[in-house]
Amino acid sequence: MTQPYFETPPKITVSITATCNLQCKHCYADCTDKPTTSELTTSEWLAFIDYLVENEFIQIYFEGGEPLHRPDFDTILESCGRRMMTLVRTHATLLTSERAKKWKALGVGRLFVDLMGATAKTHDYFTGSDGSFEKSCNGIRHALAAGIPTDAVLILTKRNVGELQAYLELAHELGAQRAGILRLYPLGRAKHHWKEFALSLQEQVEALAALRPPAGLHVMRSWHPNDANCCWQAAAVDPFGNSIGCMYLREYVNYGNIRSVPFLDTWRNDALYKKLRAGKVEKSCTQCDHNEGTRGGCRSTAYAYTGSWNAPDPFCSELNEGVDIRVLPKWLLHDRPKP
Ligand code: SF4
Ligand code: SF4
Numbered sequence: 001m002t003q004p005y006f007e008t009p010p011k012i013t014v015s016i017t018a019t020c021n022l023q024c025k026h027c028y029a030d031c032t033d034k035p036t037t038s039e040l041t042t043s044e045w046l047a048f049i050d051y052l053v054e055n056e057f058i059q060i061y062f063e064g065g066e067p068l069h070r071p072d073f074d075t076i077l078e079s080c081g082r083r084m085m086t087l088v089r090t091h092a093t094l095l096t097s098e099r100a101k102k103w104k105a106l107g108v109g110r111l112f113v114d115l116m117g118a119t120a121k122t123h124d125y126f127t128g129s130d131g132s133f134e135k136s137c138n139g140i141r142h143a144l145a146a147g148i149p150t151d152a153v154l155i156l157t158k159r160n161v162g163e164l165q166a167y168l169e170l171a172h173e174l175g176a177q178r179a180g181i182l183r184l185y186p187l188g189r190a191k192h193h194w195k196e197f198a199l200s201l202q203e204q205v206e207a208l209a210a211l212r213p214p215a216g217l218h219v220m221r222s223w224h225p226n227d228a229n230c231c232w233q234a235a236a237v238d239p240f241g242n243s244i245g246c247m248y249l250r251e252y253v254n255y256g257n258i259r260s261v262p263f264l265d266t267w268r269n270d271a272l273y274k275k276l277r278a279g280k281v282e283k284s285c286t287q288c289d290h291n292e293g294t295r296g297g298c299r300s301t302a303y304a305y306t307g308s309w310n311a312p313d314p315f316c317s318e319l320n321e322g323v324d325i326r327v328l329p330k331w332l333l334h335d336r337p338k339p
Contacts, residue, residue: 004232005277009233011060012060013060013061013235013246014236015029016062016063016065018031018035018037018064019031019069020064021094022132023129025128026188026189026197027189028190029250031064042075045076049083050079051263052263053083053084055264057084059084060087061087062076062087066091067089068094074102074103080107081107087109087110087111087112090114091115091127091132092138093136094139095139097145100143101146103143110149110150110151112150112151113139114136115154115167116154117133117160118160118163118164120134137170140152140176141174141175144176150175150177152170152174152176154182157198158198161207164181168214171217172216176217180219181219181222182222183204184197184199200324227297228297229279229295231299237258241259242254243263243266248298248301276299282296282308282310282312283296286318296312296313296319297313304332305328307329
């Protein structure tokens with residue numbers, strides 16, 4: 001299979017804010033309750049959404065921070081409504097029944113709700129907020145009752161691996177159609193809790209293999225080779241307007257700021273952006289071609305562990321070559337020097 005290619009991307013991820021009412025120990029965005037730097041204003045986001053529609057983007061995926069923590073989020077959603085397929089990732093603690101109905105009317109097509117365990121004890125440990133588990137579960141119920149398809153999403157760690165099967169059962173009971181089991185990335189606060197949270201690759205593989213999903217629940221897993229090298233299609237903008245390709249690249253790249261450069265110019269002209277989309281990797285496993293025709297697994301993880309954009313993803317069992325993913329390279333924990 002040949003490497004796929006887009007002239008322009010059909011979909012984009014937008015981190016609408018770096019603020020949140022929770023302060024999770026694993027937060028990739030280092031969220032606080034107030035913006036630390038100047039986020040794009042409402043009118044800047046609305047102009048950007050018009051630009052995306054004019055340039056024939058068909059899907060927008062909002063995440064944060066917590067989108068609901070931004071007071072103008074419904075105005076921004078309204079401007080997307082029915083012009084692009086609109087997806088939202090949220091912890092849903094602020095999602096009331098009325099708001100869920102409004103989102104349905106605004107055309108929100110699917111929610112992804114972060115739920116970090118099958119119990120309040122586990123989830124609330126991560127969020128640092130007692131009662132957040134119950135509120136997130138209620139948010140899922142409200143979304144489903146309003147008719148918005150909703151998935152539960154968990155990041156796999158040492159602290160929740162023991163309740164993974166119970167998690168699938170909980171997601172099914174809540175009415176979710178899918179449960180996402182995501183791998184942990186060494187970003188933001190998560191990297192500073194790495195020893196506490198990170199499992200070995202073997203432990204992760206065994207935990208996933210043991211899962212028995214309830215009938216009717218689809219399980220999504222972000223492990224290579226199921227999870228492709230999807231940089232070829234990746235487009236993302238952070239809360240400050242930086243074009244960064246993918247939220248998992250947020251600490252490593254900046255292709256230009258949409259306040260001064262049209263987004264598609266960053267797509268077309270930035271050398272590193274083009275290089276990552278070209279999919280040239282040193283090695284790939286025997287199953288790589290089965291997924292989108294791309295190779296080598298996630299570029300963010302490959303870079304984090306090796307300092308090379310072309311290296312294989314150590315979360316792939318076939319390509320791991322003895323890398324202990326529980327141990328992070330020292331440079332990751334400090335700002336400088338990078339490899
Ligand atoms: S809920 Fe999400 S955005 Fe908010 S602090 Fe936790 S990880 Fe960060
Ligand atoms: S950094 Fe990883 S998750 Fe992000 S687009 Fe690239 S391969 Fe996909």
